[in-house]
Amino acid sequence: MQARPLEGIRVIDYSHFLAGPYLSRCLAALGAEVIKVERPTEGDAGRHHPYFIKGQSGYFLQQNMGKKGLCVNLKDARGQELMRKLVATADVFVENYRPGALTRLGLGYENLSKTNPGLVYCSVSAYGHTGPESHRAGFGLIAEAKSGIMAMVGMPGEAPPLLRIALGDMYTGIHGVAAINAALLGRVKSGLGQHIDLSLYDCLVSMHEYAAQCYTLSGGTVVPRQTGHDLPDSTLYGVFTATDGYLVIAAQVDAAWKRLAPLVGGEAFAADTRFHSAAGRNEHRLDILPVVRAWTEVRTVAECLAALDAVDVPCAKVQDIQDVLNDPQIQARGMLVRQHHPILGDVELLNTPFRFSGCDTTIHEAAPLMGQHNRWIAEELGYESGDIDAMMRDGVLYQEAAVAGRET
The missing domain is CATH 3.40.50.10540 (Crotonobetainyl-coa:carnitine coa-transferase; domain 1)
Structure with missing residues (x-):
């Protein structure tokens, strides 16, 4: 050594x-x-x-x-x-x-x-x-x-x-x-x-990796504000409720979205061309979020994670410190x-x-x-x-x- x-x-x-x-x-x-x-x-x-x-x-x-x-x-x-x-x-x-x-x-x-x-x-x-x-x-x-x-x-x-x-x-x-x-x-x-x-x-x-340039490059017209449980400029990227806790899903890039969409909304949802680009998903965010929420809200965190892992969509349980310190x-x-x-x-x-x-x-x-x-x-x-x-x-x-x- x-x-x-x-x-x-x-x-x-x-x-x-x-x-x-x-x-x-x-x-x-x-x-x-x-x-x-x-x-x-x-x-x-x-x-x-x-x-x-x-x-x-x-x-x-x-x-x-x-x-x-x-x-x-x-x-x-x-x-x-x-x-x-x-x-x-x-x-x-x-x-x-x-x-x-x-x-x-x-x-x-x-x-x-x-x-x-x-x-x-x-x-x-x-x-x-x-x-x-x-x-x-x-x-x-x-x-x-x-x-x-x-x-x-x-x-x-x-x-x-x-x-x-x-x-x-x-x-x-x-x-x-x-x-x-x-x-x-x-x-x-x-x-x-x-x-x-x-x-x-x-x-x-x-530490601002996003907000500062939004403001300076827009001439002072764009000021990022509170958005709650997701990011409007990165759909789909946020926190979702399950029957026994919370999880996060990060499917804001095209490849991950293509794997997530049929899982949570079926083939018709996945085929909707409005959602086939990042700009389109951001524009139609309010049509996407209810579908994903409806899918997570009837499943446990473990069930959600297992299904998401099976199609290689980045996800994680929102862990408390007990979960963290016992995490293998x-x-x-x-x-x-x-x-x-x-x-x-x-x-x-x-x-x-x-x-x-x-x-x-x-x-x-x-x-x-x-x-x-x-x-x-x-x-x-x-x-x-x-x-x-x-x-x-x-x-x-x-x-x-x-x-x-x-x-x-």
């Missing part, structure tokens, strides 16, 4: 909640040594987000696996000095605070790059570090609302639903992974790092990973989706307890045992009670 691609790269993760932690968790999966830096007593805000078990947050466990944990008081001069020494050894620094917040702590890019010019510094924020709204705080929900995505989801005339997944954070995080790796590759040639400025808002706006495909792909946690024992969490032919990117190490690796990191930076003891005693280095006897 080969070494993982980022082995030998050190990442300082001074981020919280989701976009930054997910980003750095992916870097850990790719082989980087990631040091999670938290504030004393409270730690990452993600530690206080459900689901909880024995006082531990599954939310935090999911996004911080494979990292080492440092908890340091940056309001103390000794803590600031330790942090500067740590960053001097780093290749990457990840943060997701409001623009300007870390500059005031002496941890902005301009400051850190003076002593570590090769540092790749990645900032994640709601609006980015430039523009009239750069000073504003925000979360994924805010970016989803502003991006135009939420306005296209749900039933016409109703308030848009919450997406129930952190699309903005996760999509921005994976953009950070790509940008950081590109910057590290660029550093090989230039010897210099750089500042990567990522915005949740920008990333979600960039997900299990075969290794999308669940079992880890041993010092308090919880064995836990099962989602894996990253990276699959390399020459190495295993599965993270087997659980997320750190708060301050779990304080002593190891301080010793690695050259601190004497007595100095470390003093910083621990004075609260410059903080660890939760459960860490006692577990430092590794």
Whole structure:
């Protein structure tokens, strides 16, 4: 087996909640040594987000696996000095605070790059570090609302639903992974790092594969809106009701439509020339949908899927998370990973989706307890045992009670 691609790269993760932690968790999966830096007593805000078990947050466990944990008081001069020494050894620094917040702590890019010019510094924020709204705080929900995505989801005339997944954070995080790796590759040639400025808002706006050009190429006359359970410009492509649940059918291309039509409507329906082109199906969508709905509504999901699979029409059950985690495909792909946690024992969490032919990117190490690796990191930076003891005693280095006897 080969070494993982980022082995030998050190990442300082001074981020919280989701976009930054997910980003750095992916870097850990790719082989980087990631040091999670938290504030004393409270730690990452993600530690206080459900689901909880024995006082531990599954939310935090999911996004911080494979990292080492440092908890340091940056309001103390000794803590600031330790942090500067740590960053001097780093290749990457990840943060997701409001623009300007870390500059005031002496941890902005301009400051850190003076002593570590090769540092790749990645900032994640709601609006980015430039523009009239750069000073504003925000979360994924805010970016989803502003991006135009939420306005296209749900039933016409109703308030848009919450997406129930952190699309903005996760999509921005994976953009950070790509940008950081590109910057590290660029550093090989230039010897210099750089500042990567990522915005949740920008990333979600960039996700529009259709709506933006509809508007710009139509001279501003076409604005995609909510369409409910199907796409008017891609007939037939949507969600349908069965007797015991829901399924999706994707027969918007001619070949799939030719296989679907006789199944759901018989030969006369299949022979209707109005439906023989994509434009025709879109124009006569309201004649097609009732036929398909009538076919699915008298069958179970399993019956629908079996019939559709038999004629090779793309389809799937609308699965809940129980279905997903028990799906043989997900299990075969290794999308669940079992880890041993010092308090919880064995836990099962989602894996990253990276699959390399020459190495295993599965993270087997659980997320750190708060301050779990304080002593190891301080010793690695050259601190004497007595100095470390003093910083621990004075609260410059903080660890939760459960860490006692577990430092590794």
